[in-house]
Amino acid sequence: MQAFHYEKATEVAEAVHSAVEPGLKFIAGGTTLVDLMKLNVERPERLLDINSLPLDQIEATPEGGLKIGATVRNSDLAHHATVQRMYPVLGQALLSGASPQLRNMATTGGNLLQRTRCYYFRDTNYACNKRNPGSGCAAIDGYNRIHAVLGTSEHCVATHPSDMCVAMMALEAVIHIRGRRGERTVPVNEFYFIPGATPQRENALAANELITHVTLPPLANGTNSHYLKRRDRASYEFALASAAVVVRMQAGRMEHVRIAFGGIGTKPWRSVEAEHVLERQQPSQKVFRAAGEAALRGAKPLHDNAFKVELAKRTLIRALTVVTKNS
Amino acid sequence: MATAGGPLLRKTEAQQGSSAPASTGPETVEAVPLVLRINGHEHRVRLEPRVTLLDALRENLQLFGTKKGCDHGQCGACTVHVNGRRVNSCLTFAIMHQGDEITTIEGLERDGELHPVQAAFLEHDGFQCGYCTAGQMMSAAALMKEPCGPDDNDVRECMSGNICRCGAYTNIVAAVQQARRRA
Numbered sequence: 182m183q184a185f186h187y188e189k190a191t192e193v194a195e196a197v198h199s200a201v202e203p204g205l206k207f208i209a210g211g212t213t214l215v216d217l218m219k220l221n222v223e224r225p226e227r228l229l230d231i232n233s234l235p236l237d238q239i240e241a242t243p244e245g246g247l248k249i250g251a252t253v254r255n256s257d258l259a260h261h262a263t264v265q266r267m268y269p270v271l272g273q274a275l276l277s278g279a280s281p282q283l284r285n286m287a288t289t290g291g292n293l294l295q296r297t298r299c300y301y302f303r304d305t306n307y308a309c310n311k312r313n314p315g316s317g318c319a320a321i322d323g324y325n326r327i328h329a330v331l332g333t334s335e336h337c338v339a340t341h342p343s344d345m346c347v348a349m350m351a352l353e354a355v356i357h358i359r360g361r362r363g364e365r366t367v368p369v370n371e372f373y374f375i376p377g378a379t380p381q382r383e384n385a386l387a388a389n390e391l392i393t394h395v396t397l398p399p400l401a402n403g404t405n406s407h408y409l410k411r412r413d414r415a416s417y418e419f420a421l422a423s424a425a426v427v428v429r430m431q432a433g434r435m436e437h438v439r440i441a442f443g444g445i446g447t448k449p450w451r452s453v454e455a456e457h458v459l460e461r462q463q464p465s466q467k468v469f470r471a472a473g474e475a476a477l478r479g480a481k482p483l484h485d486n487a488f489k490v491e492l493a494k495r496t497l498i499r500a501l502t503v504v505t506k507n508s
Numbered sequence: 509m510a511t512a513g514g515p516l517l518r519k520t521e522a523q524q525g526s527s528a529p530a531s532t533g534p535e536t537v538e539a540v541p542l543v544l545r546i547n548g549h550e551h552r553v554r555l556e557p558r559v560t561l562l563d564a565l566r567e568n569l570q571l572f573g574t575k576k577g578c579d580h581g582q583c584g585a586c587t588v589h590v591n592g593r594r595v596n597s598c599l600t601f602a603i604m605h606q607g608d609e610i611t612t613i614e615g616l617e618r619d620g621e622l623h624p625v626q627a628a629f630l631e632h633d634g635f636q637c638g639y640c641t642a643g644q645m646m647s648a649a650a651l652m653k654e655p656c657g658p659d660d661n662d663v664r665e666c667m668s669g670n671i672c673r674c675g676a677y678t679n680i681v682a683a684v685q686q687a688r689r690r691a
Binding site: 182183184185186187204208211212215216218219224225226228230232256260279280281282283285286415416417 | 533534535536537540556557558560579580581584587593594595596598599600601603604647650651654655664665666668669670
């Protein structure tokens, strides 16, 4: 592993000020970063430990939503009473990800910035436009069973691996960012970039900015939500396809429908197309199927991952069946 | 394609590989004095920042009970408790844990008495080769204080971060359930 200098941040303002130093990275849970440093995919010269910053609280917002600090651990967020009661999709997504040990380490801010599990990104012997822009993409003609079918480009087909972010998409979370010039907010739906010709640019966070917290807007009474994840083994595995659904039943019809997919897109994938099909309709297998078809209409399967197109549709149908039955 | 291989192998390959990022950082960084509190005792060590908690335990403190399996957070063999919570010690740097209370398998017993999890693993033969066992038991001991449902399937889910390649899972689940009943 590349050697690095280590410091502990004590104030947010100081941490953001330090972030202009070249080669500096923030470290919180470390579950992605330390792993990638061992693989020489990440080679920071300095690590600034943000675990002592006062960013580990979960609080109610005045609007009735939730404010989640950037260093709140995945396990604490998953089991928080408000998450369990108002945002079950988020608790389910978090608990479907990684292992109990990793969830005790991994943080909310870090999970938003989780890196892809593409084998070729993680192995410096292979070409990867995300890791080394311009070097090519070994996945497109390689073994690409776990790769994306939505949002891909000729430069990158890597999936975003997070479960939490898929739930955050369906809950329309807002990301709060601190930079040297102050604070700004970015809706999670605008935070991630599709790769296009610049797969190394994954999101709207600038090099010198720090995610301080995430806010979830309140959900109206009667809103239900669910997360369903499909993978190669029952636990401790990344999604081949997952669906986060948020639905409010009103006089037998679906309203406030929010749909997001994991495991199939180059970013956590919100599907407005599926939402349009479902909005104000009565729940039925036929309309759920139509929503799945709409969501995957633009899918571009690769050599090994065509199964994901149908798997994603069925995952959505099953999640919608559960969420509308529970309402 | 696979990402196996130890850190030393990785580094060699990365230096040869054309797509590896150029090294611009320091070759080495001086070791710094640290105080680590492990199993109730303070240990003074000098470590480079890049030394993981796992390597510090095994290579610097001669606490060999904690095992290195995958070294990437995928197997759970390195599970220890930090302030009472189970974590993968391979994915965190020792320098980040000054002031934390670290418990390893060597600190699980109390006053010469086996922890209920240790006694249950013995009784149920919850291992074959034993390499994953320290991590399994550290996970099981932490699980007893976590929200985990009552059924065997709940235990399987709560223990999924610990891989056993001998496949002793049936007996491991039985041991964990017995330890929970007796706790």
